[in-house]
Amino acid sequence: MDLVLHLADEYVLDKVWAHLVPLSAFAASSANSSLLSASASAFNTSAHPILISDPSSSTWTNLVSYLPHPPLSPETFVSSAITSLPATSAWPRDYLLRQVISLSAITLIGIHVLYILFAYLSYRYIFNHEMMKHPKFLKNQVKLEIQTSLRAFPGMTVLTLPWFVAEARGHSKSYESVDEYGWAYLVFSIIL
Structure with a gap:
């Protein structure tokens, strides 16, 4: 079955997962979490995090941003890196x-x-x-x-x-x- 999964990923599922769980959906939440941690440390408060919503993002992207995902490195979210790569899923093949x-x-x-x-x-x-x-x-x-x-x-x-x-x-x-x-x-x- 691993061969079937590999072939399905190669020809179909990579595109499907890139559309369903795009890496770009987590860029806003990653930026929000880094902004929140910086502001919390600056004000020394332990308030509940409030996500700053991006008005240009879709409802689906907002929903997807709450899905579990493997740890993503901060350099993954550099805007030039996201726009230069083809559509990529936040869930890698081995997730x-x-x-x-x-x-x-x-x-x-x-x-x-x-x-x-x-x-x-x-x-x-x-x-x-x-x-x-x-x-x-x-x-x-x-x-x-x-x-x-x-x-x-x-x-x-x-x-x-x-x-x-x-x-x-x-x-x-x-x-x-x-x-x-x-x-x-x-x-x-x-x-x-």
């Missing part, structure tokens, strides 16, 4: 929350595509349509079976997601190079 959401979306999309494809092919070419004439066959049984399957997918995703995240974060014994253990180990691992 746990981004990986969990990305893997959930990939898994749900993948499971729906596989189900629809193979259920259609099975119904079309393997299923005995004469069974539908049997008295115990319900009038809307096919529809009910499809609905039951679709309702089960989120639960299946929750059960498999920890394994996918662990693999993407490097906590698996899988290897990418045959030279690492040799061909004999590869053949033996398939048999097991």
Whole structure:
């Protein structure tokens, strides 16, 4: 799954995350926090921080600025650095929350595509349509079976997601190079 996540990040998800959680959304909050800490130390008060809102920023940017994110260095927010870079997400590829959401979306999309494809092919070419004439066959049984399957997918995703995240974060014994253990180990691992 780490290969699938890497390819999805490379071709689709980097752009999606840069749009949903842009780095620029945290520039204002970083500037506000540095202004607040400077003013609090100057006045020696412990007042609750009040964020200075930027009237030019959108509602979405204001909401995003409250999301958790990994520590960002102050030089990241130099205005020339933000404008010269392509759209960048505040959540890097190895950020746990981004990986969990990305893997959930990939898994749900993948499971729906596989189900629809193979259920259609099975119904079309393997299923005995004469069974539908049997008295115990319900009038809307096919529809009910499809609905039951679709309702089960989120639960299946929750059960498999920890394994996918662990693999993407490097906590698996899988290897990418045959030279690492040799061909004999590869053949033996398939048999097991």
